[in-house]
Amino acid sequence: MDTRVALLSCALQLFAARGYDAVGVQEIVDAAGITKPTLYHYFGSKRGLLEAVLTPPFTQFNQQVQAAAVYSGDLPLTLKRVAEAVFTFARENPGFYRLQLALWFAPRDSEGFQVVSSLNRQAHDILEALFAQAVQQHGNMRGRQRAYAATFLGMLNTYAAMALNGYTQLDAALVEQAVHQFQHGIYS
Amino acid sequence: MDTRVALLSCALQLFAARGYDAVGVQEIVDAAGITKPTLYHYFGSKRGLLEAVLTPPFTQFNQQVQAAAVYSGDLPLTLKRVAEAVFTFARENPGFYRLQLALWFAPRDSEGFQVVSSLNRQAHDILEALFAQAVQQHGNMRGRQRAYAATFLGMLNTYAAMALNGYTQLDAALVEQAVHQFQHGIYS
DNA sequence: CGGCTATTATACCGATCGGTATAGTTCCTG
DNA sequence: CAGGAACTATACCGATCGGTATAATAGCCG
Numbered sequence: 001m002d003t004r005v006a007l008l009s010c011a012l013q014l015f016a017a018r019g020y021d022a023v024g025v026q027e028i029v030d031a032a033g034i035t036k037p038t039l040y041h042y043f044g045s046k047r048g049l050l051e052a053v054l055t056p057p058f059t060q061f062n063q064q065v066q067a068a069a070v071y072s073g074d075l076p077l078t079l080k081r082v083a084e085a086v087f088t089f090a091r092e093n094p095g096f097y098r099l100q101l102a103l104w105f106a107p108r109d110s111e112g113f114q115v116v117s118s119l120n121r122q123a124h125d126i127l128e129a130l131f132a133q134a135v136q137q138h139g140n141m142r143g144r145q146r147a148y149a150a151t152f153l154g155m156l157n158t159y160a161a162m163a164l165n166g167y168t169q170l171d172a173a174l175v176e177q178a179v180h181q182f183q184h185g186i187y188s
Numbered sequence: 189m190d191t192r193v194a195l196l197s198c199a200l201q202l203f204a205a206r207g208y209d210a211v212g213v214q215e216i217v218d219a220a221g222i223t224k225p226t227l228y229h230y231f232g233s234k235r236g237l238l239e240a241v242l243t244p245p246f247t248q249f250n251q252q253v254q255a256a257a258v259y260s261g262d263l264p265l266t267l268k269r270v271a272e273a274v275f276t277f278a279r280e281n282p283g284f285y286r287l288q289l290a291l292w293f294a295p296r297d298s299e300g301f302q303v304v305s306s307l308n309r310q311a312h313d314i315l316e317a318l319f320a321q322a323v324q325q326h327g328n329m330r331g332r333q334r335a336y337a338a339t340f341l342g343m344l345n346t347y348a349a350m351a352l353n354g355y356t357q358l359d360a361a362l363v364e365q366a367v368h369q370f371q372h373g374i375y376s
Numbered sequence: 377c378g379g380c381t382a383t384t385a386t387a388c389c390g391a392t393c394g395g396t397a398t399a400g401t402t403c404c405t406g
Numbered sequence: 407c408a409g410g411a412a413c414t415a416t417a418c419c420g421a422t423c424g425g426t427a428t429a430a431t432a433g434c435c436g
Contacts, residue, residue: 158338186370
């Protein structure tokens with residue numbers, strides 16, 4: 001069982017650092033100190049390994065976004081909670097978040113995108129549902145739930161990418177700034 | 189010379205559809221109807237081919253963003269022009285824009301990111317300079333030029349990615365909505 | 377102990393990887 | 407026409423690709 005975990009850890013690290021396609025199976029098993037048949041015993045294929053690497057943290061991520069996105073009538077507070085949840089997860093799982101971002105923007109026909117798309121779609125749907133609920137209090141948002149979900153997540157991911165490259169830090173101040181900017185724009 | 193153009197065209201199409209690492213040199217030359225030595229005569233290496241594919245459209249893109257980003261004291265108008273320039277370019281060069289987005293989010297150690305990073309940085313710097321100028325009229329934006337440049341471009345790219353996947357259209361109405369949302373938030 | 381399942385290594389598969397040595401062809405210039 | 411530069415094909419390089427057949431080992435259950 002330890003071997004399985006070691007494989008997942010090495011694979012995540014290598015995929016995040018150099019890309020799924022650019023990392024060979026041999027390199028992963030070397031890093032884990034084992035041989036190829038062991039990897040194929042556990043995961044069946046390289047794609048299976050990628051799925052096993054991504055699914056658990058993605059499930060956890062979506063759960064935490066879901067928990068943060070329960071709408072109680074206070075949209076600013078909810079958005080802040082969501083931003084906190086996303087930033088916290090990105091900060092605590094930088095390798096996963098890097099990989100997830102890279103695969104989300106990967107070509108549609110690539111294995112990586114196919115594996116990540118449904119998982120990523122869930123987070124989007126959670127946010128879209130949140131904005132759809134908020135429309136009841138904020139009528140003039142009507143019809144833009146999808147755009148808001150996409151741009152809010154896009155903004156959080158932009159900040160997360162900046163942080164992953166050392167340009168900023170995903171702290172409470174950035175949560176505040178991001179949520180404020182998203183709600184009220186750039187002039188105030 | 190025609191051969192060179194055919195190679196660039198085939199390479200862009202394949203890279204955009206399936207990813208730089210996932211596409212082999214053999215496949216590119218087959219698609220172009222030539223053989224490998226011809227490719228290596230023109231571009232020297234696979235990386236050189238990628239640079240030749242990306243640099244001209246990227247230069248053109250940055251020029252058009254630069255032209256749109258000249259600040260005449262009217263920030264809303266300038267932002268609208270920039271958004272129009274970005275959307276128009278993405279609409280007219282979907283393959284390039286897809287590839288550029290994918291490589292921008294690719295791992296730092298990957299060849300693709302290294303090739304695209306400096307080119308992409310230029311667009312960011314143009315926007316950062318724009319916001320730095322605008323601070324003179326809009327003092328309360330002070331200190332956030334970098335964040336605004338990143339999030340404005342991030343928002344435009346989010347919409348561009350949505351459009352590339354068929355979820356929206358990069359038309360004048362979307363320009364209006366994006367610029368309005370960026371300036372005034374989601375409530376109005 | 378016997379037998380069973382899970383796990384792991386050795387050694388190998390055909391295919392493809394990026395890249396090149398050699399030579400032929402074409403075309404422009406003197 | 408001679409000669410050189412530009413271009414392109416045949417055929418090949420060692421390395422690596424994802425994946426596997428075989429078998430040895432290990433631990434558990436009876």
